[in-house]
Amino acid sequence: MTCYRIRITRIDSTMCLVIVMFLWILTISRGDTEVSCVFMKTCILPCTFQGNTRGVYIHWMHLSEGHPLVYLYYGNKDQLRTQDQQFRNRTSLFKDQLSRGNASLQLTGVQVQDEGRYSCYISTINTEKDSFINLKVHTPVKVSIQHIGNRITCSSEGIYPEPELTWSTRPPSKVSFKNTTTVEQTKRQLYNINGSLIASLNESDRVYSCTVSTQRNRRRASLRQLSSVTGSFTETTIPCPSFNTSPTSLIWRFLNRAILEKTGSGSNYTVSKEWKQHVKAVSELGSLTLLGLTSEKEGIYTCEISNVEEMLINYTIIQISQGNTYMTIIAITAGVVVLICILSSVCLVLYCRRKRGQQENSMTASESGEPNI
C-alpha cells in the first residue's frame, strides 16, 4: 500500500516537474517577441497595454549587464535623467498612441550593442504587465570579387552577424581547391571577411563563385572565364551573362574604369564622357554595342550584372581586327587615287582638245592666209 502511494507521488512529482518546465519554456518562448533590426536604421520595439492612461508608468530596460535604463515615463512626462548613455537621444515613445495602449519604443541608429533582451514594464491604476522583446541586428551583405594574377579574391565588409565565406564552381568540380579566409572585427563589432583562391580563369569553362552568408542574408559573386571577341572599327557587340530574373544593376568597364551604368529595369543608362561617342546601344539583356573602336580601345572589358541574389562578372578581351581599319584606309586611298586619275585624265583630254583646236585654227589661218601672201 505504502509502496503504491510512493510510486504515485513519484510519478506526480516528475509530471509536475515536466509541466513546470514546459510552462517555463512556453513563457520564455511566447513572452519574447523577436524583432529584427537593420544596422544604423530605425527600429520599433513593440509593447502594448490595456487600461487607463491616467497614472501610467512605463519602464523600458535593456537586460544586458547592469540592466541599463532605456526609457522611463510617468506623471505624463519623460523621465530621462537616469537614462543610460548608450540610448541618449535615440529613443522615443509614440505619445499620440499612448491613449490607444501603444507603448512601443522607437530606437534610431541601431548599433550592434543594442542586441539582446528588453523588458517593457507597464503599470496603470488597475493593471500591471511585463513583456519581453528580443532584438537582433543584421546588415545587408555586399560582396566584391576580383581576379588578379592567378588568384581570385573575394571580400565583404561591415557585416553582422558573423559571416561565412564559401567557394563553389559551376559546373561543380571534384577538385578541392586551396582557399584561405580571414575574418576581422571592427570597432563597431562588424565583420570584414576576405577569401582567396588560386585559379586561372582561362583554364576551363567554369564559373567561380564566392558566397558570403550570415544567418539572415546571403550574396554570391561570380566570375566567368575570360573569352575574346574580335572588335571592328564599324561595330562591335560584347555579350553579358544574364539572369532569369531581371537584373537590378549593370556596369560595363574598360580597364577598371566605368563605361556605363544602368540601375533598375528601365532603359535609362548613364555613359561616361569619354565613351559617349562610342556607345551605340545596350540591349535589355545587357550586351553592349560599340562604334569606332581603334587599337587603343583594345583590352579587357568587364560586365558586372547583379540581381537580388548574385553579382556576376564576365571578362572579355577585345582585339581590334586591323584588317578592317586597313581596308577602310586602302579603300579611301584607292578612292582618292581613282578620283585623281579621273580628274587628271579629264584635264588631259580637255587640254589636248584645246591644243588641237588651237593648232587647227592656226593651220586654217595659215591656209587662208597663204593665198594673201
Ligand SMILES: *[C@@H]1O[C@H](CO)[C@@H](O)[C@H](O)[C@H]1NC(C)=O
Ligand atoms: C543629445 O542631444 C542634445 C541636444 O541636441 C546634445 O546637446 C547632446 O550632446 C546629445 N547627447 C548625446 C549623448 O548625443
Ligand SMILES: *[C@@H]1O[C@H](CO)[C@@H](O)[C@H](O)[C@H]1NC(C)=O
Ligand atoms: C504603435 O504606434 C506606432 C507608430 O504609429 C506603430 O508603428 C506601431 O505599429 C504601433 N504598435 C501597435 C502595437 O499598435
Ligand SMILES: *[C@@H]1O[C@H](CO)[C@@H](O)[C@H](O)[C@H]1NC(C)=O
Ligand atoms: C581584405 O582585403 C582588403 C583589400 O584587399 C584589405 O584592405 C583588408 O584589410 C583585408 N581584410 C582582411 C580581414 O584581411
Ligand SMILES: *[C@@H]1O[C@H](CO)[C@@H](O)[C@H](O)[C@H]1NC(C)=O
Ligand atoms: C592561362 O593564361 C596564362 C597567361 O595568359 C598562360 O600562361 C597559361 O598558359 C594559360 N593556361 C591555359 C591552361 O591556357
Ligand SMILES: *[C@@H]1O[C@H](CO)[C@@H](O)[C@H](O)[C@H]1NC(C)=O
Ligand atoms: C561572357 O562573354 C563572352 C564573350 O563576350 C561570351 O562568349 C560569353 O557567353 C559571356 N558569358 C555569358 C554567361 O554570357
Ligand SMILES: *[C@@H]1O[C@H](CO)[C@@H](O)[C@H](O)[C@H]1NC(C)=O
Ligand atoms: C528615363 O529618363 C527620362 C528622361 O531623362 C525620364 O523622363 C524617365 O523618367 C526615366 N525613366 C526611368 C525609369 O528612370
Ligand SMILES: CC(=O)N[C@H]1CO[C@H](CO)[C@@H](O)[C@@H]1O
Ligand atoms: C569550397 C571551400 O570552401 N573549401 C574549403 C575552404 O577552406 C575551408 C577551411 O580552410 C574548408 O573548410 C572548406 O571546405
